[in-house]
Amino acid sequence: MTTTADAASEHSERGILAQIAISIARDRVSLFFVIVLVAIALVAILADRIAPFDPIAQSLLSINLPPSPEHWLGTDQFGRDILSRIIYGARTSLLLGTIAPALAAIIGTALGVTAGYFGGWIDRVIGRFLDIFLAFPALLLGILIAAALGAGFWNMVVVLTVAFAPRFARIARASTLSIRSEAFIEAAIASGVRTPAIMLNHILPNIAGSIVVVLTLWVATAIRLEATLSFLGLGTQAPKASWGVIIRDGLGNLFGSPWPIVAAGLSITVTVLAFNMLGDKVRDVLDPEARDE
């Protein structure tokens, strides 16, 4: 009891970000996945320094090569070095895979909390508005918006944010509804706490756990959707690389060489796994009851 109490009082002295950092530093598994993500991020940032070949340089003399000391992950059907393409592809995939879901989470949570907290006509207006977007599958919506805006990285961010935000809003609204009826909200109102402060200090901390976990799940979907949109010519343009594009290109040449798909698939898996593991950890840190166990 004394140790948990000391740990708890020690926690409360620090901000929530510091608490998350300390908990991750104390947990070996989480620390490992942080290192993995940092490594992937560094690879993406330093792509032009560490990539052994030009990712778009074709060589008809060396197509569909298996891994070798020269080409660590082999080459694709145009003779491009797969490792170099994976390294450059990390830029697009990682950036899009994190920015779009994060933006969607912020916008969606704001909408959902507002709808759930106030209820009534505000809830109905926001609810119907979200239903319009939810009526379309994310991919179809993406195609529609991408067709209207044109291709390009930031347009894809917009596409995915619009497609994902209603999904976050629904979760945020449902969680807010259940928290809204708790007596501590009434206590806060009775204490003279203003509505924005109630949302920030009482609603948000209590729903953040589920939002964070869902966020990590949508990272995978974002990377996958980017691939689909690129395949349709609405995302990353032809010679440029992204993990999704590598898989799409490799799919048509699966029997020529499986290596592009294996390499890109593993990259996506490791990235998504790292995000999910850290998401779970962050959720636990946000919940003082789970933290003590």
Add this chain to the structure above:
Amino acid sequence: MTGLLSVEGLAKSFAARSRWGAFVGGKSVVRAVDDVSVEIAESETLALVGESGCGKSTTGRLIMRLIEPSAGRIVFEGTDITAASGGALRRARRRIQMVFQDPRSSLSPRRTILQTIAEPLDANGLIRSAVHRRETVAQLLDSVGLSPSVMGRYPHQFSGGQRQRIGIARSIALGPSLIVADEPVSALDVSVQAQIINLMQDLQKERRLSYLFISHDLAVVRHIADRVAVMYLGRIVEIGRKQQVFGAPHHPYTQALLSAAPEARPSRTKKRIVLPGDVPSPSAIPSGCSFRTRCPIAQDICTRERPPLRDVAAGHAAACHFATPNPLGTTVTTP
């Protein structure tokens, strides 16, 4: 009587759509609270008793202005706060605070004790510095019998009784004159109930607090109340000093309620009055006297006319056409 709080004709009705309302267009009106008038003096405890669903909690929330009254007037410390909003309401709420029934749900699980107790102070801009904040919270914890060292802990690390102490510390943080206590001990073990009740009484003496004590537990009410108001279907059916209401109930419902409470003295045997039927739905309140459907002594007049709350003694009133002491006959026999 120097009235601290005076409530006149307070009413709250909710529009509830009935199950087939969408097809027949019918909306039923639930009268949760109807024509409630009470006064609370300084340093006084008024207990509001009744069965669950009788509107006693709604009355407490109406006075707190957590829900909007449909009719009536709430005058607190000489100011009409019935329609107060924004700053005026915030000022009034510094003087009226609330203690909740479930000490688990009334404390945010994600916030430390320090954050929870300091919240009313933070919200009203009464904190000068981080040190001042800790000192104030330490004093508040001390006055509810908790060690200031627990400040950094979270609610789940406390027992129910300790959590209720934290809730009480929060409620006195702003220095209120009136505390609406909504079933503050009914979620607690009996042994802990007494401690919390004693704490509330001590604080009342130290801080000249008034309580609106909402409870269904007559034994607790007998201990803490100065005056008692009995509610049935959203209305007050009897109100008076504790000795008057417990000693000589004038409303048949009060008498039946009292007869159902367990007695601590085995030598006193009493006959329990069992009322026929169930409490009618508040969306279909009977005409005339709302208690008549279950009243053993109801007559024709009870169907036609609603009995007003009439004085039966000084400071003692009952809403019954046949208000006499123990209208259902003597039920207590002392051998």
